Amino acid sequence: MACNELDYAYLRELVKAQSANTIDPSRNGLFDTKLTPIARMAGARSLKDFVDQLKTDRQAHMHRAVAEAMTINETSFFRDLKPFEMLRESILPRLIAQRAEQRRLRIWSAASSTGQEAYSMAMLLAEHFPATMGWDVKIVGTDISRYVVEYARRARYRRLEVNRGLPARMLMKYLERDGEEWIVHERIQSMCEFRQVNLCAPLPVMPQFDLVMLRNVLLYFTRQDRTVVFREVHRKMASDGCLVLGNAEQAEDSTNLFEVEFAANCYCYRPVPVS
Numbered sequence: 572m573a574c575n576e577l578d579y580a581y582l583r584e585l586v587k588a589q590s591a592n593t594i595d596p597s598r599n600g601l602f603d604t605k606l607t608p609i610a611r612m613a614g615a616r617s618l619k620d621f622v623d624q625l626k627t628d629r630q631a632h633m634h635r636a637v638a639e640a641m642t643i644n645e646t647s648f649f650r651d652l653k654p655f656e657m658l659r660e661s662i663l664p665r666l667i668a669q670r671a672e673q674r675r676l677r678i679w680s681a682a683s684s685t686g687q688e689a690y691s692m693a694m695l696l697a698e699h700f701p702a703t704m705g706w707d708v709k710i711v712g713t714d715i716s717r718y719v720v721e722y723a724r725r726a727r728y729r730r731l732e733v734n735r736g737l738p739a740r741m742l743m744k745y746l747e748r749d750g751e752e753w754i755v756h757e758r759i760q761s762m763c764e765f766r767q768v769n770l771c772a773p774l775p776v777m778p779q780f781d782l783v784m785l786r787n788v789l790l791y792f793t794r795q796d797r798t799v800v801f802r803e804v805h806r807k808m809a810s811d812g813c814l815v816l817g818n819a820e821q822a823e824d825s826t827n828l829f830e831v832e833f834a835a836n837c838y839c840y841r842p843v844p845v846s
């Protein structure tokens with residue numbers, strides 16, 4: 572038997588409660604595509620049976636698995652290009668000057684998906700700011716989905732993935748071919764670490780970040796959830812740090828904890844001190 576509107580409404584609520592992601596009813600078909608493999612693994616005969624199982628068993632790990640499976644993990648190396656130009660030309664030179672004494676940089680790729688954003692940041696530093704290679708630099712990638720976190724940790728990408736956004740020269744310089752895949756060089760890998768973190772749950776202990784890349788995830792959240800995330804991100808940032816959002820995302824509608832620093836095709840914010 573197929574799912575009815577009540578079943579889909581239950582799934583939408585479950586996903587919202589677990590990950591804050593809102594799924595429009597017009598996209599109910601996504602549940603069928605993305606959850607049918609999990610339903611089969613759970614021994615259910617259909618998605619409808621699986622929903623009944625979820626309602627009665629209430630197993631936390633199954634609910635989490637549903638929310639993780641429903642995430643949209645679209646990403647690429649140097650995604651959107653503009654933010655990386657802005658990082659190279661303005662943001663990183665300033666941050667690096669500010670940290671010249673400590674020789675330490677902490678960068679957070681929040682909602683890092685399969686890791687391309689974090690590795691792009693590491694390559695950007697290696698390529699344009701070679702002096703920082705002798706610094707204590709760490710790029711922490713986090714994502715709610717265990718699958719993408721493990722994928723990022725492997726640091727292996729298929730041809731289709733390296734062909735998206737990674738200039739040929741960078742590919743040859745910072746990755747090595749291994750059969751059908753490309754592996755990120757150890758030096759770049761060692762600058763990055765990946766952890767499973769839900770942005771909408773209490774955040775784990777993490778360093779204070781100088782730069783936070785929070786791109787293409789807030790658009791799936793309600794304004795109320797965005798407000799909560801901004802508050803937590805603000806608490807994790809250095810007071811002279813910088814927050815970069817995605818092209819379609821702005822902070823002004825849901826928080827007054829950040830103010831715009833640059834807004835040329837991508838939004839970059841500085842934290843506002845809380846009194």
Ligand SMILES: C[S@@+](CC[C@H](N)C(=O)[O-])C[C@H]1O[C@@H](n2cnc3c(N)ncnc32)[C@H](O)[C@@H]1O
Nearest residue numbers: 590642644645646682684715769770786787788
């Ligand atoms: C569209 S991808 C964006 C990846 C990358 N930031 C970029 O811009 O290319 C969105 C990512 O956000 C993650 N995500 C969704 N909800 C999340 C949450 N509540 N906590 C942490 N990550 C979440 C998804 O798993 C997905 O990998």
